[in-house]
Amino acid sequence: MVAYIIRRIGYGFLTVLGVLFFLFILFFAVTDPDDIARKAVGERAPPEVYEQWKRNKGYDKPLFVNTEHGWLSGGRYTDTLLVDHYTRMLTFQFGQSDADDALISKRIREGAGPSLMLTVPLFLSGMAVAVMVSLFVSFFRETYIDRMALVLCMLAMSVTILLYIIGGQYLIGKVLHWFPISGFDPDPTIVYKFLLLPILVGLVNGLGADVRFYRTVFVEETTKDYVRTARAKGAGEIRVMGNHVLRNALIPILTQIVVAIPFLFTGSLLLESFFGIPGLGSLTIDAIFGNDFATLRTMVYIGALLFVTGQILTDISYTLADPRIRLE
Amino acid sequence: MLLSNLLVVVILMLFAGLVYYVRTNRLWRESAQSLWKRRPIAVTVVGLYFVVGILDSVAWVGGVDLSKTQDVVAASKPRTIIDRMFSPETRSERSYSAPFASKEFYGGADLTHPGSYWLGTDRLGRDVLYLAFKGVKVALLVGGLTSLIVIPLALFFGVSAGYFGGRLDDAVFFVMSTLAAIPGILLLIALITALGKGTLQVCVALGVTGWVSFARLARAETLKLRESDYVQAARALGVSDVTIIMRHILPNLSHLMVITFALLFTALVLSETILAYLGIGVDGSWGQMIDQARDELSRDPIIWWNLFGASMALFILVLSVNLVGDAVRDILDPRTLRERE
Numbered sequence: 249m250v251a252y253i254i255r256r257i258g259y260g261f262l263t264v265l266g267v268l269f270f271l272f273i274l275f276f277a278v279t280d281p282d283d284i285a286r287k288a289v290g291e292r293a294p295p296e297v298y299e300q301w302k303r304n305k306g307y308d309k310p311l312f313v314n315t316e317h318g319w320l321s322g323g324r325y326t327d328t329l330l331v332d333h334y335t336r337m338l339t340f341q342f343g344q345s346d347a348d349d350a351l352i353s354k355r356i357r358e359g360a361g362p363s364l365m366l367t368v369p370l371f372l373s374g375m376a377v378a379v380m381v382s383l384f385v386s387f388f389r390e391t392y393i394d395r396m397a398l399v400l401c402m403l404a405m406s407v408t409i410l411l412y413i414i415g416g417q418y419l420i421g422k423v424l425h426w427f428p429i430s431g432f433d434p435d436p437t438i439v440y441k442f443l444l445l446p447i448l449v450g451l452v453n454g455l456g457a458d459v460r461f462y463r464t465v466f467v468e469e470t471t472k473d474y475v476r477t478a479r480a481k482g483a484g485e486i487r488v489m490g491n492h493v494l495r496n497a498l499i500p501i502l503t504q505i506v507v508a509i510p511f512l513f514t515g516s517l518l519l520e521s522f523f524g525i526p527g528l529g530s531l532t533i534d535a536i537f538g539n540d541f542a543t544l545r546t547m548v549y550i551g552a553l554l555f556v557t558g559q560i561l562t563d564i565s566y567t568l569a570d571p572r573i574r575l576e
Numbered sequence: 577m578l579l580s581n582l583l584v585v586v587i588l589m590l591f592a593g594l595v596y597y598v599r600t601n602r603l604w605r606e607s608a609q610s611l612w613k614r615r616p617i618a619v620t621v622v623g624l625y626f627v628v629g630i631l632d633s634v635a636w637v638g639g640v641d642l643s644k645t646q647d648v649v650a651a652s653k654p655r656t657i658i659d660r661m662f663s664p665e666t667r668s669e670r671s672y673s674a675p676f677a678s679k680e681f682y683g684g685a686d687l688t689h690p691g692s693y694w695l696g697t698d699r700l701g702r703d704v705l706y707l708a709f710k711g712v713k714v715a716l717l718v719g720g721l722t723s724l725i726v727i728p729l730a731l732f733f734g735v736s737a738g739y740f741g742g743r744l745d746d747a748v749f750f751v752m753s754t755l756a757a758i759p760g761i762l763l764l765i766a767l768i769t770a771l772g773k774g775t776l777q778v779c780v781a782l783g784v785t786g787w788v789s790f791a792r793l794a795r796a797e798t799l800k801l802r803e804s805d806y807v808q809a810a811r812a813l814g815v816s817d818v819t820i821i822m823r824h825i826l827p828n829l830s831h832l833m834v835i836t837f838a839l840l841f842t843a844l845v846l847s848e849t850i851l852a853y854l855g856i857g858v859d860g861s862w863g864q865m866i867d868q869a870r871d872e873l874s875r876d877p878i879i880w881w882n883l884f885g886a887s888m889a890l891f892i893l894v895l896s897v898n899l900v901g902d903a904v905r906d907i908l909d910p911r912t913l914r915e916r917e
Binding site for chain 1: 750751753754755756757758759761762763765766767769770771842846849850852853854855856863866867870873874883887890891894895898899902
């Protein structure tokens with residue numbers, strides 16, 4: 249078990265190194281640092297200005313091999329953008345934003361709070377509602393209720409999230425005047441007013457696919473032998489579904505949870521941006537609009553880091569949920 | 577003459593080849609028949625979208641009365657059959673007008689073509705129905721063409737990794753887990769900001785993001801098939817690896833290909849709307865129309881037809897493909913077959 253976890257972490261670390269290399273290729277080799285500099289200081293600036301900008305950011309070094317150093321000196325391969333990129337990211341020294349020189353790590357710390365305030369309740373309520381609805385639906389499997397629910401899920405899945413957001417803002421913000429359309433205030437007594445609408449929209453958006461997925465899982469479980477045994481013993485349908493089926497369906501549910509975890513931290517891009525919540529999603533969107541590659545790079549890296557961590561945690565949690573699984 | 581005309585010929589030939597293959601192979605013919613029996617409406621709707629996309633790709637020059645139009649340059653360009661049906665060069669207004677209206681929405685001046693706009697006109701006085709029709713080709717390009725490029729690539733990597741194993745498998749698996757580690761939408765955004773905006777770039781970015789899940793599936797399935805008796809027998813008889821893959825592995829993956837195509841298609845078309853909101857989508861897509869119509873709902877009285885036109889066109893396409901895909905999965909997936917027995 250310990251050996252497995254160590255190997256798993258080692259592979260996860262390798263994956264993160266791979267992600268960093270991918271980001272390097274994308275943001276230094278494919279996009280020329282000259283272009284980034286020109287976008288940051290303006291097209292018309294004289295060459296000295298953006299050379300200076302590049303030097304300040306440390307973007308003026310060569311990509312892989314620094315020919316200023318001799319053949320045998322160490323600097324030939326270490327004094328390069330590639331090595332700088334890896335050391336900066338792996339030591340979490342993200343540096344300054346390309347757009348306005350603000351510290352990226354400070355921005356991330358500020359944005360994490362609002363993001364979590366939106367995504368954690370959204371995630372928990374989404375899970376709870378989806379599992380309850382799909383348990384209910386699979387309780388009535390092969391009936392009209394089941395078929396109606398599946399049709400509704402299919403309809404809900406075919407609508408783009410843009411429409412849910414626009415529709416939700418229109419209906420609840422403008423027609424019913426329940427919640428504000430957008431905005432944010434960290435004051436704990438009124439913050440819920442700003443979060444309810446985005447949470448509701450996010451919930452509806454994810455529900456269709458989730459209910460369908462969980463229903464498949466539950467219905468598949470109900471065909472198994474132990475369910476028949478439980479029924480033969482005289483256990484009621486509610487006890488069978490709630491006690492036996494739900495517990496055995498935990499593994500696929502666990503996978504779903506972990507897939508969602510990185511998004512809890514990186515925030516929901518669209519929801520945050522549409523509803524004016526100053527979280528990490530908004531940070532990413534601003535980085536896209538402002539050609540702020542340093543921030544974008546950092547966000548992708550953090551997202552990948554969290555994803556890899558989450559995957560390792562799922563593998564470990566499998567053994568806790570299902571004693572039949574032995575990790576080797 | 578035109579690249580898109582050539583593309584239409586190629587696509588139609590591929591389509592004819594596909595139809596011929598389905599008709600000659602008993603298994604596929606029966607599957608197609610049972611699909612038609614289950615979902616006649618959805619299949620027809622998808623077919624209609626396909627026809628509109630084709631009609632919007634065949635283009636030639638001429639046919640506009642140059643004295644009646646203000647924009648001679650636009651009118652002299654090659655026009656598709658859809659363009660000719662709506663003739664936007666001569667049939668346009670100054671600004672918003674409601675569906676079937678005879679007066680402008682603001683100001684109430686008379687329209688030049690009263691009552692002829694089924695879905696009204698947008699801010700620039702363009703026919704919304706025409707714009708919605710133009711979006712069909714964009715959606716089919718983004719969803720269909722991208723998956724047609726992605727699936728063979730994913731198949732190539734997945735099958736060779738699964739079949740040959742060893743170092744190759746390690747390398748492919750490493751690349752796949754690296755790409756899978758990056759949250760999808762962030763990967764898309766990073767790719768497009770690095771590659772630049774444009775239809776091709778969006779398709780490439782969507783392709784890079786989309787191939788991993790199918791390649792994984794193909795690899796896992798190939799690992800299973802490699803150990804099957806008939807592959808072992810073929811190998812013992814000295815059949816070459818390429819022949820084994822072509823004759824024994826690929827046909828056994830074909831149902832996965834069809835299912836993935838439907839799933840990937842809807843995912844791609846829906847992701848494009850998110851990209852459109854971020855300002856990095858494809859020009860002329862429904863996502864862009866929805867994005868532009870965002871502020872129109874807050875006007876009083878509201879302007880709803882722009883949003884309605886684009887989102888209905890999108891909704892109906894995605895719903896039909898979802899329904900067809902679902903039925904295809906039920907028909908082709910051997911696991912569901914077993915459950916039904």
